[in-house]
Amino acid sequence: MKQTCKKQDGPSTFAAREAMPETEMDAMPVTMPGCRRFMLMAESGLPYEIFAFVPDAPPPPQGFPVIYVLDANSDFITVAETVRRVSRRPKATGIDPAVVIGIGYPKTGDYNADRRHYDFTRGPAHAGVFPDRDGTDCGGQAAYIGFLTHRLLPHVAAHIPIDDARRTLLGHSLAGYFALDLLAQYPGMFAGCIAFSPSIWWDRPGLSASLREAGAIFAGAVRVYAAVGGWEQDLAPWQSKEQFGPRYHQVRQARRMIDNVRELMLELTDAFGAHAAVKFELRDDEDHATVVTSALCRALRYVTGRG
Numbered sequence: 447m448k449q450t451c452k453k454q455d456g457p458s459t460f461a462a463r464e465a466m467p468e469t470e471m472d473a474m475p476v477t478m479p480g481c482r483r484f485m486l487m488a489e490s491g492l493p494y495e496i497f498a499f500v501p502d503a504p505p506p507p508q509g510f511p512v513i514y515v516l517d518a519n520s521d522f523i524t525v526a527e528t529v530r531r532v533s534r535r536p537k538a539t540g541i542d543p544a545v546v547i548g549i550g551y552p553k554t555g556d557y558n559a560d561r562r563h564y565d566f567t568r569g570p571a572h573a574g575v576f577p578d579r580d581g582t583d584c585g586g587q588a589a590y591i592g593f594l595t596h597r598l599l600p601h602v603a604a605h606i607p608i609d610d611a612r613r614t615l616l617g618h619s620l621a622g623y624f625a626l627d628l629l630a631q632y633p634g635m636f637a638g639c640i641a642f643s644p645s646i647w648w649d650r651p652g653l654s655a656s657l658r659e660a661g662a663i664f665a666g667a668v669r670v671y672a673a674v675g676g677w678e679q680d681l682a683p684w685q686s687k688e689q690f691g692p693r694y695h696q697v698r699q700a701r702r703m704i705d706n707v708r709e710l711m712l713e714l715t716d717a718f719g720a721h722a723a724v725k726f727e728l729r730d731d732e733d734h735a736t737v738v739t740s741a742l743c744r745a746l747r748y749v750t751g752r753g
Contacts, residue, residue, distance in 0.1 A: 488593035497548030499526035511612035516621035518548025540752040565590035566624035614638035630656035638749030646706040661717025673741040675732035678703035
């Protein structure tokens with residue numbers, strides 16, 4: 447049977463209906479569907495800017511899975527848009543619709559170095575791997591964990607239909623270190639942990655010790671995905687030695703990004719045993735800044751048990 451197409455509006459009709467003044471076009475911001483943001487104060491008085499993406503779909507009976515994204519001013523949109531796009535066909539992609547909550551800072555366009563160094567750490571890093579800081583703006587991690595536990599998580603659960611049993615924490619770089627450190631101290635707080643290029647060098651001995659202690663008492667289940675770029679201990683082919691200089695290379699070797707992550711994942715597996723599903727990936731052609739976008743979908747599938 448011959449198929450025919452229903453007559454549609456032509457270009458001139460669309461143009462007439464959708465035209466708007468050029469000045470109005472210039473003034474319109476671009477927004478992402480399903481997203482909003484709000485301020486939330488910690489008990490310490492520190493303000494946080496919270497970003498939220500909620501799928502445009504009926505929630506499952508138990509609620510949506512939820513992904514908490516650290517450094518939200520930089521990484522929230524990347525994660526939220528990826529989830530929004532690929533979860534439209536979950537049977538094909540292996541990624542279900544999920545709520546994405548970003549934890550960021552007010553008046554911040556990208557990373558807020560001072561706040562993240564304070565929030566994500568228990569104390570200063572060793573001077574040999576982080577020589578540019580004196581440690582005076584570090585060590586606020588306990589208060590930050592208190593903000594998550596007493597303010598943010600209950601607030602989200604009260605206002606968005608989520609499944610607390612399917613809660614994942616995602617962080618990159620120093621935020622990835624924090625995600626692992628939180629896992630070591632409170633292993634049941636999140637069911638999944640995604641650490642992209644985690645800065646384990648910040649306190650490798652302390653993190654290792656905490657994992658051993660947690661493994662000895664933890665009886666729940668957790669899934670951990672960690673990825674690091676193959677060029678994180680050396681200069682990549684596209685990085686000029688003249689541009690970066692010898693000190694950049696020395697710092698990379700001292701921080702042992704690849705070796706630290708690989709070794710710590712083995713320690714985590716030994717410490718938690720059958721309670722943890724752990725996956726480590728070395729992304730051969732990636733650098734510290736590019737590993738997130740290249741490995742994000744694989745990470746999301748793994749922590750939900752579908753990859």
